[in-house]
Amino acid sequence: MEKDKIDKKEHILDVAEKVFADLGYDGASTRTISGEAGVNMAMLNYYFGSKEGLFLAVFERKINSFRTLLQNIGSDGSMNAWDKLDKCIDNYVERIIANNCFQKLINREVSMNKRGDLTDKIIEILMVNVYEVKRIMEEGVNTGLFHADADIPMVIATLFGTKNYIVNMPQLSSLILGHDIRDEKFMENELKPRVKTYMKRLLKAYLVKEHDNSK
């Protein structure tokens, strides 16, 4: 049936995403990917032209689904900046941890300076989300809800950096947290709510007006 054709390509992309994330672009050989996917090596070139073509296909498939990630929480008039920030955190924790393989891929690729055209595209898309968060935080400052001296750009670095650290260095954060974070159940039932709660408390403590931010 023609369905198998489509599903096989998707299956290859699924496997390739994971292998690329685990081993890096150079470390992931076409033989490893095809072997893991249970298909003949030549199928990769047949479907995607080349290794780089496969890599790009992995990216474009995911990136398209990422485009609408933060669906304009900022423009929702029924929420104040605190609620919006909470919603951002919730959405991000859910999304990032669910796609942690791809997240590792993104970070490795961006941290690598080569392959500039692809990197530029990734950054451009990532910035859409960054600006959305930034806009919400600045709204909080402007409406007087957040601390006036808050360093918003740095808060963004903390928000994204903390979750990146957990996702990108699972061996390290597993040791720190005392559990293997690659365990699905622990991830879903404990880590996700824990990260959400922590991030909200952390940012709230810093952004709240009452505390002294000038020391």
Place this chain on the structure above:
Amino acid sequence: MEKDKIDKKEHILDVAEKVFADLGYDGASTRTISGEAGVNMAMLNYYFGSKEGLFLAVFERKINSFRTLLQNIGSDGSMNAWDKLDKCIDNYVERIIANNCFQKLINREVSMNKRGDLTDKIIEILMVNVYEVKRIMEEGVNTGLFHADADIPMVIATLFGTKNYIVNMPQLSSLILGHDIRDEKFMENELKPRVKTYMKRLLKAYLVKEHDNSK
């Protein structure tokens, strides 16, 4: 002069560090490294045994100087947990931003899942520093200085994650911060003090006892 002989190994390590940082472990071939260093290919194996040995030599040279630094802070009886935390932040910001190439290299390799022996060694070394910071924070909790409900492992993820984010994704953080962070002057005169101040305020706001951490 006989100095050249000793300096040659150091020179190879210098070049290897840069090439590894630019291209990654897999991407950096022994031919590229030896070529860039202006030495014969066989010298890498002659001096360091293997490519992996060279990589570990690069790694250990950098990490060793930092290891004792944190340990001295933790065991200093004249400081309380707040002072120690401040000092940790100062040292880390100075150190990591000054060695951002090396930091990118570390993160890229640790984020990989396979190649166990090499990654395990790196993690083992990194954990020494992590545990030292963790010990200081737990001291703050146990002595009643820090908030009892503070999520220390997550705070560590924030501490390291925020800095990693800035260093690893310079293109992104440059856009967020509004300046090119690869500009030496901006980095030294503005970014470093800014990150220090921010990290101290952020962690203090979260760790301080007075604020409500239970919402």
Place this chain on the structure above:
DNA sequence: CAAAATTAATCAAACGATTGATTAAGCGTA
């Protein structure tokens, strides 16, 4: 001290293994 013996450093060349990619033959279905 000078000649001889030993060690260390360096090199070009080549090793076997693996890389990404291509080929031509075979397969199943319409």
Place this chain on the structure above:
DNA sequence: TACGCTTAATCAATCGTTTGATTAATTTTG
């Protein structure tokens, strides 16, 4: 049969590493 899919076999290139020979430096010996 004809066409899209799949396969094993094979390609040249590159990988990390090893080799044997050569030179430079050091030590030992007479």
